[in-house]
Amino acid sequence: QVQLVESGGGSVQAGGSLKLSCTVSGYVFGSCEMGWFRQAPGQERELVSSASPNGTERYGDSVKGRFTIAQDNTRNTLYLQMNNLKPEDTAVYYCAAVGFDVHISTKVFCGENWRYWGQGTQVTVSS
Numbered sequence: 001q002v003q004l005v006e007s008g009g010g011s012v013q014a015g016g017s018l019k020l021s022c023t024v025s026g027y028v029f030g031s032c033e034m035g036w037f038r039q040a041p042g043q044e045r046e047l048v049s050s051a052s053p054n055g056t057e058r059y060g061d062s063v064k065g066r067f068t069i070a071q072d073n074t075r076n077t078l079y080l081q082m083n084n085l086k087p088e089d090t091a092v093y094y095c096a097a098v099g100f101d102v103h104i105s106t107k108v109f110c111g112e113n114w115r116y117w118g119q120g121t122q123v124t125v126s127s
Contacts, residue, residue: 002026002116004095009121016085016125022078022095022118029076032110033098036069036080038091038123048093049080062088085125092120 004027008020020036035050035058049069050058057069068081078095095118099111 002097004097004116004118006093006095006118006121009093009123011124011126012085014086014125014127017081017083018085018123020080020082020093020095020121020123022080024076024078024095024097027076027097027116028100028102028108030071030073031108032100034071034078035096035114036078037094037096037114038089039094040091043091045094051078082123085123087125087127089123089125091123093123094118094120 003025005023006020008018010018012018031053033050033052036048037045038048039045046060048060048063049067051069051071059067066082066084070079070081096114097116099113099115101109
């Protein structure tokens with residue numbers, strides 16, 4: 001069973017920093033794309049950042065230059081360092097991973113769609 005567990009959320013003042021962690025189990029960590037999403041009340045869930053096995057990183061326009069995604073393959077943990085936080089960053093943040101298939105050869109095939117999700121962690125930024 002794939003499990004993603006987020007931690008590190010909380011309440012901070014504008015301009016502050018937070019570091020979110022996502023501990024992953026039952027997944028081919030490091031073999032397929034993983035990322036962070038966020039959702040504010042009444043709004044659609046949006047991509048914050050994603051990381052591919054080849055090292056390619058993507059960021060939403062609203063967070064580029066302020067947030068950094070990273071992963072520790074030894075600890076099977078995905079991180080999101082958030083600096084210079086703004087009130088509009090307030091949302092529930094979710095860790096996510098694409099689907100995958102493992103064949104007898106141990107070759108991993110990664111899906112195109114986000115399939116696995118964490119429970120979410122609340123981030124609140126006050127002015």
